[in-house]
Amino acid sequence: MTALVDAGLAPYDVEVVRADFPVLARTVSGHPLVYLDNASSSQKPRQVLDAEREFVEQHYSNVHRGVHTLSQEATDAYEAARTTVATFLGASDPHEVVFTKNATEAYNLVAYSFGNAAAGSRFSVGPGDEVCVTEMEHHSNLVPWQMLCERTGATLRWIPLTDDGRLDLTDLDTLVNERTKVLAFVHVSNILGTENPVDVLVARAREVGAFTLLDGAQSAPHQVVDVQRLGVDFFVLTGHKMLAPSGVGVLWGRKELLDAMPPFLGGGSMIEVVQMSGSTYAPAPERFEAGTPVISQAVALAAACDYLSALGLDRVAAHEQALTGRLLDGLHALDGVSVIGPATTESRGAAVSFAIEGVHPHDIGQSLDELGIAVRVGHHCAAPVCRRYGVPATTRASSYLYNTAGEVDALLEGIATVQRFWRR
Amino acid sequence: MADESLYQEIILDHYRNPHHKGLRDPYDVEVHHVNPTCGDEVTLRVRVADGVVSDVSYDGQGCSISQASTSVMTDLVIGRAVDEAMKTSEAFLALMQSRGQLEPDEDVLEDGIAFAGVSRYPARVKCALLGWMAWKDATAQAVAASSGGAA
Numbered sequence A: 001m002t003a004l005v006d007a008g009l010a011p012y013d014v015e016v017v018r019a020d021f022p023v024l025a026r027t028v029s030g031h032p033l034v035y036l037d038n039a040s041s042s043q044k045p046r047q048v049l050d051a052e053r054e055f056v057e058q059h060y061s062n063v064h065r066g067v068h069t070l071s072q073e074a075t076d077a078y079e080a081a082r083t084t085v086a087t088f089l090g091a092s093d094p095h096e097v098v099f100t101k102n103a104t105e106a107y108n109l110v111a112y113s114f115g116n117a118a119a120g121s122r123f124s125v126g127p128g129d130e131v132c133v134t135e136m137e138h139h140s141n142l143v144p145w146q147m148l149c150e151r152t153g154a155t156l157r158w159i160p161l162t163d164d165g166r167l168d169l170t171d172l173d174t175l176v177n178e179r180t181k182v183l184a185f186v187h188v189s190n191i192l193g194t195e196n197p198v199d200v201l202v203a204r205a206r207e208v209g210a211f212t213l214l215d216g217a218q219s220a221p222h223q224v225v226d227v228q229r230l231g232v233d234f235f236v237l238t239g240h241k242m243l244a245p246s247g248v249g250v251l252w253g254r255k256e257l258l259d260a261m262p263p264f265l266g267g268g269s270m271i272e273v274v275q276m277s278g279s280t281y282a283p284a285p286e287r288f289e290a291g292t293p294v295i296s297q298a299v300a301l302a303a304a305c306d307y308l309s310a311l312g313l314d315r316v317a318a319h320e321q322a323l324t325g326r327l328l329d330g331l332h333a334l335d336g337v338s339v340i341g342p343a344t345t346e347s348r349g350a351a352v353s354f355a356i357e358g359v360h361p362h363d364i365g366q367s368l369d370e371l372g373i374a375v376r377v378g379h380h381c382a383a384p385v386c387r388r389y390g391v392p393a394t395t396r397a398s399s400y401l402y403n404t405a406g407e408v409d410a411l412l413e414g415i416a417t418v419q420r421f422w423r424r
Numbered sequence B: 001m002a003d004e005s006l007y008q009e010i011i012l013d014h015y016r017n018p019h020h021k022g023l024r025d026p027y028d029v030e031v032h033h034v035n036p037t038c039g040d041e042v043t044l045r046v047r048v049a050d051g052v053v054s055d056v057s058y059d060g061q062g063c064s065i066s067q068a069s070t071s072v073m074t075d076l077v078i079g080r081a082v083d084e085a086m087k088t089s090e091a092f093l094a095l096m097q098s099r100g101q102l103e104p105d106e107d108v109l110e111d112g113i114a115f116a117g118v119s120r121y122p123a124r125v126k127c128a129l130l131g132w133m134a135w136k137d138a139t140a141q142a143v144a145a146s147s148g149g150a151a
Helices: A002-006 A014-018 A046-058 A069-088 A103-116 A143-152 A198-208 A295-311 A313-332 A361-369 A383-388 A405-423 B009-016 B064-077 B082-096 B106-120 B122-146
Strands: A097-100 A130-134 A155-159 A180-186 A211-215 A234-238 A249-253 A271-275 A278-281 A337-340 A351-356 A376-378 A394-398 B029-035 B040-049 B052-061
Touching: A046 A295, A069 A097, A069 A295, A097 A103, A103 A143, A103 A180, A103 A211, A103 A234, A103 A249, A130 A143, A143 A155, A180 A198, A198 A211, A295 A313, A313 A337, A313 A351, A313 A405, A351 A405, A361 A376, A361 A394, A361 A405, A361 B064, A361 B122, B009 B064, B009 B106, B029 B122, B040 B064, B040 B122, B052 B064, B052 B082, B052 B122, B064 B082, B064 B106, B064 B122, B082 B106, B082 B122, B106 B122
Parallel strands: A130 A155, A130 A180, A180 A211, A211 A234
Antiparallel strands: A097 A249, A234 A249, A271 A278, A337 A351, A351 A394, A376 A394, B029 B040, B040 B052
């Protein structure tokens, strides 16, 4: 509460928020559920479930295809969802929003589109060109670029990490250079929690004329995002981490780029004129939405954006920062527990990875589950980060807008219980 | 803690004091198996002489279930005929796939019966099988090589 008042924001009543999430009332292993696996996927509020149900029960049809009433209503709802997402991201034009099935498809869309560009085009990637990522990327924003480089003969480079979980920008000017075609990097790390300095990276990319893609899977659910202010060329989010169902993601891209990029997937809806000898393609966003799109999930995503906007993402961010600070302080106070990632809430999201000396993360996760506490264990689809810090895996607790200080305390007590069990 | 049905004392004993751990010579085949979902890994060597598993040695990192299971496995296969050891391996696999519905045979699985509870935790079954699958792979390769087939 203090953080909110300090920030000049209205008080945040977490119990009111919790009442919107039916699952939070259940028990696990005889204990109240403490859901701290939000960086993996969030729970869904009634408002989002109701919006999707109402759409499917009353207005559902395929979109962009019919003249009948339901087809028009479904198309209107789908396009309204696009507008809502555009507003949520601070985009100037709804046509800059492409619906995908998830974030992974969005990264692949850009990587394959660039790979499909004719030699000499501004998007083409080939021998002598470079793609730059960071060592803290989720596999989804790493492997597609590795594959692009393999296909085209381009070179992949990456910005390394410091011991305290930040990007080591010492050699930024060498790593991002005149040969760099794309700089693709994560806004907030899913494993370390680090929030990266977008302005510094974008400024360097602009100096050398590289395209920028920002992975917002862990930022868009938790903080106000304004793609124009961020200054990137592409921004990616996924619905299921921000209160929406699985099956919908978003690629935002500058319209002028999306309209000029070659298609990725071919099929219905993405075309202009089709002849047996060849086809021409629709402008964005249709160009990148081949086939029947994710209709009801997009409607639900818009409802999730509305929910977050009504709550106020600045207030959500302040609430989460207070929880993260409490968790970090508690972990630092425990013997034999180390945090992997930034030690303070400075430029940091809510995902906190830690290690308990002498206990494997799998065993930690299992033992916490017996206490009703859901955390994620493993390499979090960021195996190079585990390798960088010399651990096979981590345990990660990640809070969201419905978590409480009491739940953070329950986790800290749970960790102490785990230590007693495994040290006996 | 309530999870003692999973973490049996036998499992904890093998985890804290693993049997036959450490890579040894001589060996016929060495394999490296990983569990891509959690990052657990094992490097395992097998020596087969006259149809008998004469040695199994290993090194690796992993959770209590994977480490203890590998330790128990070495006790059950070293010194046994390959055919007999393969049957034991199949019995352990069947137990792991039983979702808690199978009564394990202590005469066959010895300390391995402690893992019966693991079969009720589908996310952990892969942990329990990591070392066994590595051993089966390495042994099959060793047998194929010794019988003149392509390894």
